[in-house]
Amino acid sequence: MADTKPHVLLVDSYCSFAYNLAALIKKAIPESILHVIKNDSHTIKDLLPVLSKFSAIVVGPGPGSPDIPTDIGVVCDLWKVAKEDMVPIFGVCLGQQSLGVEHGGKIHRLQTVKHGQVSVVHHNGQEVFAGLPDIKVVRYHSLYITLKEGGDIEELAWSDDEDNGHICMGVRHTSKPFWAVQYHPESVLTDEGGLRIFQNFWKLAKDWNAANRPGFRSPTTIELADSHIWPRTSQRFSTHAVNKSLGKVSYTSVHVPDLNILTIAEFLGASDDSKRFPGQFSMLGCLNDSSPHFTHFVHENYVEVTTGSSKEQHDLTGKDIWTYLDEYREARKVEGGDSTVPFWGGFAGYLTYEAGFGGLGVDVPRKEGHNATNHPDFSLVWVDRSIVVDVNNNQVWIQSLLPNDDAWIQETAKQVAVLPKGPVEAPVAPEGSATVKFPSHDKYVKDIDRCKSYLFSGDSYELCLTGLTHITVSKENAVSTWDRYKILRNANAAPHAGYLRLHPTTFLSSSPERFLSYSRSPGAVCQLRPIKGTVRKLPHITREVAEKMLAGSRKEIAENLMIVDLIRHDLHNAVGEHVDVSKFCGVEEYKTVWQLVSLGLGGLEAQLATWFHDRCPKKRSVELLQNIEGFERGPYSGVFGYWCAGGGGDWSVTIRSVFLHDSKRNGDEEWYIGAGGAITALSEPEAEWEETNVKLNGVVLGFGASC
Numbered sequence: 001m002a003d004t005k006p007h008v009l010l011v012d013s014y015c016s017f018a019y020n021l022a023a024l025i026k027k028a029i030p031e032s033i034l035h036v037i038k039n040d041s042h043t044i045k046d047l048l049p050v051l052s053k054f055s056a057i058v059v060g061p062g063p064g065s066p067d068i069p070t071d072i073g074v075v076c077d078l079w080k081v082a083k084e085d086m087v088p089i090f091g092v093c094l095g096q097q098s099l100g101v102e103h104g105g106k107i108h109r110l111q112t113v114k115h116g117q118v119s120v121v122h123h124n125g126q127e128v129f130a131g132l133p134d135i136k137v138v139r140y141h142s143l144y145i146t147l148k149e150g151g152d153i154e155e156l157a158w159s160d161d162e163d164n165g166h167i168c169m170g171v172r173h174t175s176k177p178f179w180a181v182q183y184h185p186e187s188v189l190t191d192e193g194g195l196r197i198f199q200n201f202w203k204l205a206k207d208w209n210a211a212n213r214p215g216f217r218s219p220t221t222i223e224l225a226d227s228h229i230w231p232r233t234s235q236r237f238s239t240h241a242v243n244k245s246l247g248k249v250s251y252t253s254v255h256v257p258d259l260n261i262l263t264i265a266e267f268l269g270a271s272d273d274s275k276r277f278p279g280q281f282s283m284l285g286c287l288n289d290s291s292p293h294f295t296h297f298v299h300e301n302y303v304e305v306t307t308g309s310s311k312e313q314h315d316l317t318g319k320d321i322w323t324y325l326d327e328y329r330e331a332r333k334v335e336g337g338d339s340t341v342p343f344w345g346g347f348a349g350y351l352t353y354e355a356g357f358g359g360l361g362v363d364v365p366r367k368e369g370h371n372a373t374n375h376p377d378f379s380l381v382w383v384d385r386s387i388v389v390d391v392n393n394n395q396v397w398i399q400s401l402l403p404n405d406d407a408w409i410q411e412t413a414k415q416v417a418v419l420p421k422g423p424v425e426a427p428v429a430p431e432g433s434a435t436v437k438f439p440s441h442d443k444y445v446k447d448i449d450r451c452k453s454y455l456f457s458g459d460s461y462e463l464c465l466t467g468l469t470h471i472t473v474s475k476e477n478a479v480s481t482w483d484r485y486k487i488l489r490n491a492n493a494a495p496h497a498g499y500l501r502l503h504p505t506t507f508l509s510s511s512p513e514r515f516l517s518y519s520r521s522p523g524a525v526c527q528l529r530p531i532k533g534t535v536r537k538l539p540h541i542t543r544e545v546a547e548k549m550l551a552g553s554r555k556e557i558a559e560n561l562m563i564v565d566l567i568r569h570d571l572h573n574a575v576g577e578h579v580d581v582s583k584f585c586g587v588e589e590y591k592t593v594w595q596l597v598s599l600g601l602g603g604l605e606a607q608l609a610t611w612f613h614d615r616c617p618k619k620r621s622v623e624l625l626q627n628i629e630g631f632e633r634g635p636y637s638g639v640f641g642y643w644c645a646g647g648g649g650d651w652s653v654t655i656r657s658v659f660l661h662d663s664k665r666n667g668d669e670e671w672y673i674g675a676g677g678a679i680t681a682l683s684e685p686e687a688e689w690e691e692t693n694v695k696l697n698g699v700v701l702g703f704g705a706s707c
Contacts, residue, residue: 013062028198039073061093091180104148113681116558138187231576349380429704439467488702533596636674
């Protein structure tokens with residue numbers, strides 16, 4: 001082999017964990033150049049002119065079955081190329097199943113599905129398993145292969161499941177350079193069966209290339225359309241200097257002991273209240289008639305910008321909404337704020353669940369001019385003036401991005417310093433003051449069964465099923481939306497609470513879950529903090545009991561593991577190789593529930609300009625849920641938060657939240673709440689229904705109801 005860098009091709013079958021696999025390949029073959037394609041982006045005719053230039057190929061996992069052409073794409077043809085085009089290949093999960101099926105094997109369904117399950121794998125110690133003990137691995141599969149007796153595919157590894165019996169877990173071709181495993185070597189809980197398997201594969205690949213491809217030299221570059229090199233960084237702002245500052249933040253800070261954040265919000269007119277860290281920072285946007293408000297529906301080709309009483313439509317022809325927002329913020333970047341303050345000003349607002357569909361190629365069927373919820377998919381305001389409160393240290397920052405705004409800063413600081421101190425009394429929602437229409441129990445249970453049928457067929461690992469609850473408050477019982485927020489905040493305090501009043505949407509949240517935070521460059525760090533697993537707080541549910549119910553549950557651990565592997569994939573896509581899980585399945589206490597929480601971190605090597613565009617729900621799961629649920633989610637299960645003008649941002653998952661449209665405020669108020677849970681192969685319908693009610697309960701308490 002020449003000293004030039006080897007080129008490796010990763011064929012992605014639309015897997016939720018593809019970039020975890022990419023990171024593992026780069027770790028095993030650190031000098032490699034990794035090209036990524038989708039399994040349906042090229043035909044074998046497209047690939048043949050360049051195939052023999054690669055040193056190795058990895059066929060990744062994905063949803064579906066190897067005997068369905070649209071699920072497997074070009075993969076089935078890779079096993080059949082002529083010797084002059086042959087390249088060493090390693091298959092994972094769907095990749096092993098495809099290798100087996102193409103050589104006479106049979107595909108079957110497991111009796112007990114293994115999604116997020118840890119198993120011991122035994123092996124013969126040969127080939128890719130050389131030098132390894134029995135290994136503990138993570139499995140994500142509902143299908144498996146049995147091999148043709150006396151055929152070309154030989155079993156190397158297996159598991160002896162108590163519920164499924166003997167399952168083939170690793171294979172090789174007897175005469176061609178093809179190897180594969182059924183489990184997921186890239187999972188965070190797979191041990192030596194991960195990195196060392198790939199290191200062994202790379203040694204076998206190099207040896208085969210040396211023996212069978214005389215004169216082979218890895219080229220300097222390989223041109224392959226509809227592919228990308230991983231890791232990749234955004235080229236969207238090639239004309240902008242990274243970290244270029246175009247303005248200065250002006251600010252002052254005052255020490256004000258025992259000042260309640262609600263008091264400041266009411267002093268400002270109760271515009272916005274959201275928290276970055278549990279109990280530490282609260283941000284308040286100080287809006288006025290010059291504050292631009294950006295709204296966009298995903299089926300429209302423009303952004304509407306409202307400033308005071310004027311409205312403009314900005315055409316998006318030739319660019320997408322993400323580029324538009326990136327360019328707007330990039331042109332207004334600032335420096336000079338207090339580095340300990342997470343928000344200096346910038347974008348704040350929410351994105352709906354459907355806002356992420358464009359990057360997936362998933363259609364959102366709508367009639368022109370409106371959508372199912374009537375809430376804009378993008379609703380963001382640009383905040384020039386803000387107040388940030390560190391409630392742990394009684395410090396308040398008054399900030400402005402506007403030039404020559406010191407008079408407002410100093411006057412506001414004086415007024416804040418003399419505001420009333422101490423707690424703010426929250427109103428009480430009388431019992432029976434609202435009518436609550438919960439989702440149908442029978443339909444939800446039926447929908448769970450539909451979800452599980454797709455899990456068993458290999459179309460998904462988990463499906464986050466949602467139901468909508470509608471709350472009607474009569475005109476006689478209505479209170480202001482700010483008072484409603486105070487009631488909710490008191491009933492269900494949460495680290496990512498928020499009040500957003502952005503026409504036409506009123507948005508009250510008691511979300512416990514961070515979606516994503518990213519700090520400023522240089523040395524920026526990205527953090528995701530997923531929550532999967534919920535237990536209602538009751539007098540007898542102590543921490544010890546909650547830990548047994550959550551951290552001691554195979555189902556809850558599997559559910560959390562799947563989301564941890566998913567966020568690792570998302571982080572790897574955004575930041576490259578440097579991703580770590582610093583906390584796995586810790587039990588945390590909230591006002592009304594116990595939760596199972598993990599923490600993923602990634603080091604940013606460049607701007608996170610395309611995060612939201614690239615970090616989308618997974619296509620197959622989104623399409624399945626669209627069909628099962630039969631409604632648009634709107635703001636529910638989207639995100640809300642801020643994107644600082646100095647870089648950095650913090651976005652929370654829009655759960656435990658309630659929404660009101662302005663058109664529903666003239667008479668009786670009509671609010672809606674989304675709630676649900678991740679359905680896995682281990683889900684029990686009645687337990688899932690109870691968990692949904694637990695999540696709903698903290699919100700409906702804000703309306704004097706319970707469930």
